[in-house]
Amino acid sequence: SQQGEEDPQALSIQEGENATMNCSYKTSINNLQWYRQNSGRGLVHLILIRSNEREKHSGRLRVTLDTSKKSSSLLITASRAADTASYFCATDAGNTPLVFGKGTRLSVIA
Amino acid sequence: NAGVTQTPKFQVLKTGQSMTLQCAQDMNHNSMYWYRQDPGMGLRLIYYSASEGTTDKGEVPNGYNVSRLNKREFSLRLESAAPSQTSVYFCASRLNTEAFFGQGTRLTVV
Numbered sequence: 001s002q003q004g005e006e007d008p009q010a011l012s013i014q015e016g017e018n019a020t021m022n023c024s025y026k027t028s029i030n031n032l033q034w035y036r037q038n039s040g041r042g043l044v045h046l047i048l049i050r051s052n053e054r055e056k057h058s059g060r061l062r063v064t065l066d067t068s069k070k071s072s073s074l075l076i077t078a079s080r081a082a083d084t085a086s087y088f089c090a091t092d093a094g095n096t097p098l099v100f101g102k103g104t105r106l107s108v109i110a
Numbered sequence: 111n112a113g114v115t116q117t118p119k120f121q122v123l124k125t126g127q128s129m130t131l132q133c134a135q136d137m138n139h140n141s142m143y144w145y146r147q148d149p150g151m152g153l154r155l156i157y158y159s160a161s162e163g164t165t166d167k168g169e170v171p172n173g174y175n176v177s178r179l180n181k182r183e184f185s186l187r188l189e190s191a192a193p194s195q196t197s198v199y200f201c202a203s204r205l206n207t208e209a210f211f212g213q214g215t216r217l218t219v220v
Contacts, residue, residue, distance in 0.1 A: 031207055042114075042200060042211030043153075088152060090209070095160065097143055097168065098202075098209055102152035 004089045004101030012107040019076040021104040023089030024069075030094045032065055034074050037086045037103070046074075046087075081110040112136050116201050116212035123191040123219045131186040131215050133201030141204045142184035143168075144176060146197040147214075153200065159184055191219045 007022045023032070031050050035043040049056045049065045049072065056063045062075040076083055086105050090098040114135045123129055135142065140161045145153040145168075155168030159178040173195060175187045184203075188195055196219045201212045 033208065035209075040214070042213045043202075043209070044211070045208045048207055092207075097141075097155050097158045098204070099155070100145070100153040102150065 004091055004099065006087070006089060006101045006104040008104060009102070010105045010107070012109065013079055015079060015081055015108055015110050017079055019079050019083070019106055019108070021074045021087050021106070023072045023074070023101055025072075025089070025091050025101075026070065028093060029067075029091040031092050032063075032072050033090045033092075033098070034061075034063060034072075035088045035090060035100075037088065039085070043088065076106075079106075079108045081108050084108045114201055114203055114210050114212040116199075116215050118215060119213065120216050121218070123188070123217065125192060125219060127191050128187065128189050129191065130188075131199055131201075131217075132183070133185065133212060134183045135201075135203040135210070136182065137203060137205070137210065138181065139203035139205045139210075140181070142178065143202045143204070143209070144174075144184070144186045145200045145202065146170065147200060148197050156186065156199075188217075191217075193219045195219050 004025045033048045034046045037043045047058045049063045060077045065072045086103045088103045090100045117132045143158040144156040157176040159165045162181045177185045199215045202209045
């Protein structure tokens with residue numbers, strides 16, 4: 001069964017607004033990553049946060065991790081139409097395969 | 111760098127036909143993976159290879175076989191295709207944390 005569950009399943013916002021997506025997982029992890037998928041394309045890595053980290057930033061992305069709640073959030077600030085895509089969280093427990101959630105579909109309306 | 115290359119990009123099979131999906135990476139990664147993506151299901155792991163010469167089942171291995179031909183190549187074979195195997199298939203490779211994905215193979219079984 002899949003490890004991660006993203007919430008919401010779909011999100012529609014106006015350009016310039018912030019977008020927040022959440023991910024919950026079931027078992028202990030070493031790392032949690034976020035990936036982006038444009039329609040019909042392969043996934044692209046966005047950011048990784050380790051289990052001993054609580055927050056990480058990369059450009060307009062901010063990721064938080066709460067291991068006590070087994071949850072993570074991805075915040076995209078000042079969204080653009082080009083941010084329209086599906087976003088997936090993925091977890092691993094060391095040398096194990098990445099396990100993906102079902103994704104959040106983000107639509108940014110210009 | 112080409113990264114991860116999958117062939118073919120599109121394929122239509124009749125029920126009962128066989129085919130092999132090819133994947134090659136040029137990043138000298140040890141681990142390679144095959145995922146399938148279905149609407150609303152996210153990515154599910156079919157098989158993976160942690161290193162050359164080893165393969166292991168993932169979440170949904172039934173109906174598939176794999177071969178890790180060498181460090182670069184990891185193929186996925188459908189021996190007798192079924193309509194339930196209609197999906198988009200992604201190959202990925204990984205060294206330690208971040209995974210790199212191919213562009214996918216869209217397979218339809220009629």
